[in-house]
Amino acid sequence: MTKYTKDHEWIIVDGDVATVGITDFAQKSLGDVVFVELPENGASFSEGDDAAVVESVKAASEIYAPIDGEITAVNEDLEADPSLVNSDPMGSGWFFKMSIADAGQLDGLMDEAAYNDYLKDLD
Amino acid sequence: MLREGRPTTPEAIANDAGGIETFSGNRGLRIHEPLIFENGSYNRTGVDMEDAGAFETSLGGMDREESDINLPGYSEPETMRHFTRLSRKNYAIDMGFYPLGSCTMKHNPRLNEKMARVPGLSDVHPLQPLSTVQGSLKVMDELSHWLKTLTGMPAVALSPKAGAHGELCGVMAIRAAHEAKGDPRKYILVPESAHGTNPATAALCGYKVKAIPANDEGRVDLEALKAELDETVAGIMLTNPNTCGLFERDIIEIAEAVHAIGAYFYCDGANFNAIVGRVRPGDLGIDCMHINLHKTFSTPHGGGGPGSGPVVFSDRLADYVPVPDLVMLDDNSLSLKEHVEDGDANFGRMTAFHGQMGMYLRALSYMMSHGSDGLRQVAEDAVLSANYLQASLEDVMTRAFDGPCMHECLFSDKFLKDTGVETLDFAKAMIDEGYHPMTMYFPLVVHGAMLIEPTETESKHELDNFINSMRGLASAAKAGELDRFKGAPYYAPLRRLDETAAARNPVLKWQAAEAAE
Amino acid sequence: MRFLPLSENNRRDMLEKIGVSSIDDLYVDVPKAARRDGLVDLPTHASEMQVERHFNKLASQNTQAGSVPFFVGGGAYRHHVPALVDHLIQRGEFLTSYTPYQPEITQGTLQYLYEFQTQVANITGMDVANASLYDGSTGCGEAVLMARRVTRRKKAILSGNLHGQYQDTVKTLTRFTEDEIQILPANPAKPEADIEALKAAIDDQTSCVVVQNPNFFGHLVDLTDLAEVCHAKKALLVVVVTEVMSLGAVKSPGAMGADIVVGEGQSIGNGLNFGGPYLGLFATNQKYVRQMPGRLCGETVDANGERGYVLTLSTREQHIRREKATSNICTNSGLCSLAFTIHMSLLGQVGLKKLAMLNHKKTVQLKSALEAAGLKVLNTAFFNEITVDLGKSAADVVDRLAAKDILAGVPASRLNPKDSTLKNLLVMAATECASDEDIEAVVSALKGEV
Structure with missing residues (x-):
């Protein structure tokens, strides 16, 4: 199951683990990504907390925790090669994985069709 | 017959070098200049x-070995040539038109440089006894008088080192004033068109920032502002004339409205x-x-300071x-209050010593040279020139907002x-046209913003040449x-630089090849 | 009006093009109540000669440092600056250029900033340095803020032997932030005791320890042990160097284990200028570079593959991060850093060491002369600054000597009047500018006072 936030993050839910990254639209808006600051393994966040930072040359953006939970893994490949966020935002450019404290929060997020409609309204 | 005659009319051959590579790698006046560390000698x-x-x-x-310092040296002629060559890779106001919006790149009179170097004013230590620096204190006093009179404000703090430091000083005073009344409050309102230092400063003073939207005319939306005003708001930071040049x-x-709460x-x-x-800001509240x-x-x-x-x-x-x-004593001598005493309202000290004295001297020399009449003419000519550019370009570029502008004009893309x-x-x-670009992508409220500030020190001839180039470029784009x-x-001197590579793999100092491995 | 090129005819033509009849029509947006018709109450314009006459008159009311025996230091030092430095920084291409936001036409500024960063990193013994801050004192405040970002702890401990105005600046800058600042008492006679007190004060809430070396009273202390204690408790060691010339003779802060080095760079290339503009040096280790304040210049290539330089990692800065920036700072001390870079290129390691040793020798000579005259000097290890206990109010003595055209030093009480234990202490600096006659004059005058 893939969900989206209004801040252009995606969440892929696999069992009780959610993987989080930014969408193609987001990486295009930022431009060439040069740095990603990831959370610490084991850190816990509430929905909406600053969890990570993604930077391009001219822009920087906070990545918010889309749901409550604890960080279970971070994508250390981004440290050496932040361009993965540009080249494969929905795949190898993922940011972190987190536990799902309250599955009900997922219902408040958009599915792919709703997100695509949301993007259309932005123009 | 004298035999030194030689051809003095260029032969009509190919216009460009046709890809000729020089043996040195230089191209006439474009001379490659290595780093000091590559050319200097560690024994010189x-x-x-x-x-x-x-x-x-x-x-x-705790003695230090010479080699541990790890710095090569140059003889004087080598130093002269190194930095002279570097200087020629820079654009500057002395060379040409520099319409960088919100930066006010005007001519820098050289009298000011001379005055800042008068030995009796420059070769003075900030901690000499005050009796031995009365001349310097008078400079500060005179500068204060000019600034207070021009702004219509009764008090001044000279010491902040630059604009952002001044902002910090101002917002700290606001916070100190609220704290003296028992409640620091929570928010600073900042228009979304503001310079980035404004929210950064508010955050350093422990305030949260609320952004105020602009209206269709490029100004603060008064109704939106009023809707945010309540007793949790400590103050507002507003640029005027604003960053849209209005x-x-x-x-x-x-x-x-701000005072009412x-x-x-x-x-x-x-x-x-x-x-x-x-216009005196003191008359605006x-x-x-x-x-x-x-x-x-x-x-x-x-090249980026000191400010x-x-x-x-x-x-x-x-x-x-x-x-x-500054304090005036009974005998008309000047003194400095250097410490916060118990019971004082003031919030402390922004910096060691007394601020940017070298800049006070230059600014005072500038003010005296212009006088009250010249300064007024400065404002008028700056505004006139900006409106002239706006009127001369509006049919080929897109004006961001209607009406007269102040000292800079703003276009969208x-x-x-x-x-x-x-x-x-x-x-x-x-x-390529020979100009420094305008400020771009700022303010953020206008798409693809181009902010052009000509200043008062450009001749009409220079403005007309610029207009000609800009019109040409607009047509070429279309x-x-x-x-x-x-x-x-x-x-x-160089083509576009790869900023992505610079940020992905920051190389921030020179290292010998083996050390850099 | 010599600075304004537009003629009355030009102005008329331009108004016509704009389509208004007078300049007042361009100020219609100013509320009527705030429009001023006449001139403000200030003198009208003046010729170059009039301005020069006025400034020369003001200058005559100062005692010029170079005209008298001069031993004033305390964070600003009088050194000889080679003539070439001032010539080069007045080249218009440097002087009248803006921040290098267009790298294609500002490689001159960018390359010297890169050279400056390298020089600062090397002399401080650190991995990286930024393109300068306002001055040493504000840099010191920025270091405290940075230590909080790095450690996520709030308590900074300041040595009491740190320059008093640096202490005040840190307190002010952090007054409205979450930081807690603990300042230990000054310890002018026993610098090692100050270090021991700092060690004892570190706990698991400490973000950093800020210590000056040579300290305000001129003492040199090896900080290696202190660095180890800091690191064992996961706090950062911030070393402040107000006399950057000392780095030519004294082991670098980096070699002692510093995590952040803050310096006042005025001594190299820059004059006294009554306290400003000066030059903030700021260096740290590679791993903290993204938490650093201020501008950074980095190497890259252009579209043809030629080497060039750009401002980089600017997402840390206010124009992008706004309220989340590492600092609100916008400018650096560009031209002062150029003066530093030029002077340092002339010196090289050979010249810097030689000049530093000359400073040290003059101060050794001053100390011997003071002791031979029966005066009490508190220092055993020092660079070019020492503290004398006069046994009576140092401020009074300094004033009396000033009346005799001798500038003997800084009374410690000037920076910290509330600490009565400092009342009799005179801090004296002897640089390469001090002649044998100057030393003789000040020692004999001090002897006459006590």
Whole structure:
């Protein structure tokens, strides 16, 4: 199951683990990504907390925790090669994985069709 | 017959070098200059001095080996040539038109440099007894008088080192004033068109920022502002004339509304050049405002500093001026209050010593040279020139807002829509035309913003040449001459630089090849 | 008006093009109540000669440092600056250029900033340095803020032997932030005791320890142990160097284990200028570079593959991060850093060491002369500054000597009047500018006072 936030993050839910990254639209808006600051393994966040930072040359953006939970893994490949966020935002450019404290929060997020409609309204 | 005659008319051969590579890698006046570390010698110095010889040292066993310092040296001629060659890779006001919006790149009179170097004023230590520096204190006193009179404000803090430091000084005074009343409050309101230092400053003072939207006329949306005003708001930070180059028409009403809830009005004075001698911020209800001496009063920008950002205060905040503060003693001599005493309202000290004295001297020399009449003419000519550019370009570029502008005019990138040319490309093509680009992508409230500030020190001839180039570029963009833009600049010392690579793998100092491995 | 090129005819033509009849029509957005018709109450314009006359008159009311025996230091030092430095920084291409936001036409500024960063990193013994801050004192405040970002702890401990105005600046800068600042008492006679007190004060809430070396009273202390204690408790060691010339003779802060080095760079290339503009040096280790304040210049290539330089990592800065920036700072001390870079290129390691040793020798000579005259000097390990206990109010003595045209030093009480234990202490600096006659004059005058 893939969900989206209004801040252009995606969440892929696999069992009780959610993987989080930014969408193609987001990486295009930022431009060439040069740095990603990831959370610490084991850190816990509430929905909406600053969890990570993604930077391009001219822009920087906070990545918010889309749901409550604890960080279970971070994508250390981004440290050496932040361009993965540009080249494969929905795949190898993922940011972190987190536990799902309250599955009900997922219902408040958009599915792919709703997100695509949301993007259309932005123009 | 003299035999030194030689051809003095160029032969009509190919116009360009046809790809000829020089053996040196240089191209005439474009000379490659290596780093000091690549060319200098680790055994050489370019300074002659007395040799200390052998003596019993008292360094506590912490002596440093020469090689540990790890710096090569140059002889004087090599140093001269190194930095002269570097200088020729720079664009500068002395060379040409520099219409960088919100930066006020005006001519820097050389008298000011001379005055800053008068030995009796420059070769003076900040901690000499005050009886031995009365001349310097008088400079500070005179500068204070000029700034207070021009702004119509009763108090001034000279010490802030630059504009952003002045902002910090002003917002700290606001916070100190609220704390004295028992509640620091929570928010600072900042228009979304503001310079980035404004929210950064508010955050340093422990405030949260609420952004106020702009209206269709490029000004603060008064109704939106009023909706945010309540007793949790400590103050507002507003630039006037604003970052769109417009005077905030409702400024007095804004001040009244801000004061009505017991908050304070901070004005970012970056754009004071448009109104100096014609409008006094004190008459607008402003409580404190920094003045960039390096903008309005022409102290040189120096490649990014040093600046100087004195702050003027209204009566409502005058008690909160930080130290050092000038004091007139009974015998008419000047003194400095250098410490916060118990019971003082002021919030402390912004910096060691007394601020940017070298800049005070330059600014005072500039002010005296212009006088009250010249400064008023400065504002008028700056505004006239900006409106002249706006009127001369509005049919080919897209004005962001209607009505007269102040000292700078703002265009959006709408005229480039569907041309494939972006604001950045347009700016880089201006480099090939021999100009420094305007400020771009700021303010954020206008898409692809281009902010042009001519200042009062450009001749009409220079303005007309610039207009001609800009009109030419606008036509070329519409005609689809993409190469002219996408590859620009072609005629600068370097082509476009790879900023992505610089940020992904930061190389911030030179290292010998083996050490860098 | 010599600075304004527009003629009355030009102005008329331009108004016509704009389509208004007078300049007042361009100020219509100013509320009527705030429009001023006449001139403000200030003198009208003046010729170059008039301005020069006025400034020369003001200058005559100062005692010029170079005209008298001069031993004033305390964070600003009088050194000889080679003539070439001032010539080069006045080249218009440097003087009248802006921040290098267009790298294609500002490689001159960018390359010297890169050279400057390398010089600062090397002399401080650190991995990286930024393109300068306002001055040493504000840099010191920025270091405290940075230590909080790095450690996520709030308590900074300041040595009491740190320059008093640096202490005040840190307190002010952090007054409204979450930081807690603990300042230990000054310890002018026993510098090692100050270090021991710092060690004892570190706990698991400490973000950093800020210590000056040579300290305000001129003492040199090896900070290696202190660095180890800091690191064992996961706090950062911030070393402040107000006399950057000392780095030519004294082991670098980096070699002692510093995490952040803050310096006042005025001594190299820059004059006294009554306290400003000066030059803030800021260096740290590679791993903290993204938490650093201020501008950074980095190497890259252009579209043709030629080497060049750009401002980089600017997402840390206010124009992008706004309220989340590492600092609100916008400018650096560009031209002062150029003066530093030029002077340092002339010196090289050979010249810097030689000049530093000459400073040290003059101060050793001053100390011997003071002791021979029966005066009490508190220092055993020092660079070019020492503290004398006069046994009576140092401020009074300094004033009396000033009346005799001798500038003997800084009374410690000037920076910290509330600490009565400092009342009799005079801090004296002897640089390469001090002649044998100057030393003789000040020692004999001091002897006459006590």
